[in-house]
Amino acid sequence: MSGSGFYGKYRGTVESSLDPLGQGRVQVKCPAVLGDGTMSWAMPCVPYAGDGVGLFMVPPNGTNVWVEFEGGDPDKPILGGCFWGVAQAPAVPPVERMKVLKTDTATIEINDLVGMLTITASTPLGDATIEAGPAGLTISLGTQQIALGPLSVSVNNGALEVM
Structure with a gap:
């Protein structure tokens, strides 16, 4: 060469x-x-x-x-x-072992410290979020929520409980 x-x-x-x-x-x-x-x-x-x-x-x-x-x-x-210019990096929680992928309308956060995965998308109805971790899985859209635990399913913070 x-x-x-x-x-x-x-x-x-x-x-x-x-x-x-x-x-x-x-x-x-x-x-x-x-x-x-x-x-x-x-x-x-x-x-x-x-x-x-x-x-x-x-x-x-x-x-x-x-x-x-x-x-x-x-x-x-x-x-x-x-690479980011001055003040261009996305705001992320100051948590050790946190990985974040952020676009204009969606965020994926992986917290290796506690074993939590959070996916959030901004929609006209509010933020749509899926959280998966050691305690279970939560799916929410605006104020509506479904929580799946090891022994039960809860809809809208206990409005309906399935054991």
Whole structure:
């Protein structure tokens, strides 16, 4: 290898996340390599992919991204990851061993410390939430709730109990 080319990570910005080929590519600006105003389609580097399977999460327009270049070739950009700007990280509980996936309308929280999984989606009727943990499973939408325990099912905080 000659040593010329663009190796390492470069700061970029997502300009378009609507890939006409449906491969999860994003159109990025990367001024340090591509120059000002030039955009290129970057292939995603994902942790899991195969024929019809994989983790498909495309960052929205305006997202700060790390851009790499296959073999150092500026015509072959790779989306290597994303990073937050100042005050952009999602608010998460300050709990050790907490993992969070947050989108515009949904959140998945995994608390490995207590063995709790919480999935929340914002809906026009209120937050829809599923909580699974050592004590059981709770499903709620707004003020309505179903709680499944090891010995009983409770609807709306005891309005109906099934043993």
